[in-house]
Amino acid sequence: MKVFVSVDMEGVTGLTDPEEMRAGGRGYERGCELMTADANAVITAAFDAGAEKVVVADAHGTGKNLRVDLIDERCTLVRGPYKPMRMAEGLGGWCDVAVYVGYHARAGTPRGVLNHTWMGREIQNVTLNGEVAGEIRLMAAYASGLGVPVGLVTGDVAACAEAREVLGEVATVAVKKGSDRYAAELVPPARAHRMINEAARTVFAAPDRWRRHDVDPPYTLGVEWNSTAIAQSCEVVPGVRLTGPRTTEFTTDDFHEIVGLLGVWSTIAGEVGCTGRHYS
Incomplete structure (x- = not known):
């Protein structure tokens, strides 16, 4: 079995404050430790x-x-900014199953902790x-286009609900329940990490529980800025259409271009917006 694990931060155990997810912010270093511990709970289960x-x-x-010094030494870590597929x-097609750790709900989701889509502002x-x-x-959708199903999604209650909306009865682990964008009822880390590890062990032993989200081409990506x-x-x-005063669209038969363009657009938006911050 070969496993891909994508780890975001907003849905990580114990975190609710944007400062905890921003380099230099109060609590960021501890946030990185908690993020790594969530990842290790899955990595350990995979190798076991x-x-x-x-x-x-x-x-x-x-x-x-x-934390490169705390991540399970048996895995391979992909890190750094401006990765083409973010x-x-x-x-890739080498993979049998993907796991999404620390994910969050899309922009505007009620009681979704740190909800946003790609960029917070x-x-x-x-x-x-x-x-x-x-x-x-x-x-x-990107994973499915490569023939890779999703085995597990972890995050807050709203993110887990969104995962089931997209993927059906996919396995999820909720490590917190949002009361608003910046506040939540938390599962303490020790218990949350056990929950993630146990769910991952169950999922890796049951491929029939893995789920795909197949989207037929052509793919049209729309963004309201x-x-x-x-x-x-x-x-x-090139290829991008302005469909309204604040909206753009792009259509392609290659989902790699969808993911890559989101990265390019976010770089442009960050410069034009001159916010310097991910959340408002």
Whole structure:
């Protein structure tokens, strides 16, 4: 068995404050430790289940959050900013199953802890072939396009509900329940890590529980931005259409281009928006 693990940070055990997920912020170093512990709970389960290869992608922000000195030494870690496939860098047809750890609900989800889609301030909404899409849908569709099912999603209650909406009866582990965007009822780390590990062990032993989110091409990615300036700047990318004062669309038969373009758009949006922060 070969496993790909994509680890975001907003859905990680114990975290609710944007400062805990931003380099230099109060609590960030502890946040990195908790993120690494969530990842290790899955990695350990994979190797205990007989995995021969586990590739882990640091999928949050600059991609330099997972503690390289604390991550399970048996895995391979993909880290660093501006990875071409961003959250899915390292995933390929070599993989039997993907696991998404520390994921969050899409933008605007009630009681979704740190809810957003791709960018916390600049993006208001994302659609894929006309359906509202968060990062869970986008990453599940990308994996399915490579023939890879999703085995497990961990995050807050809202993220787990979104995962089941997208993937059906996929296994999930909720490590916190949001009362608002920045507040939640938390499962303490020791227990949360046991929950993640036990769920992963069960999932790796039961391939019939793995789920795919197949989307037929052509793929149309739509984004509603928070400003006309960002939309107009993103329109200069070849193939991108301005469909409204603050909306852009792009259509392709290659889902790699969808994921890659989101990365390019977010780079443009970050510069044009001049926010310097991920959350408002």
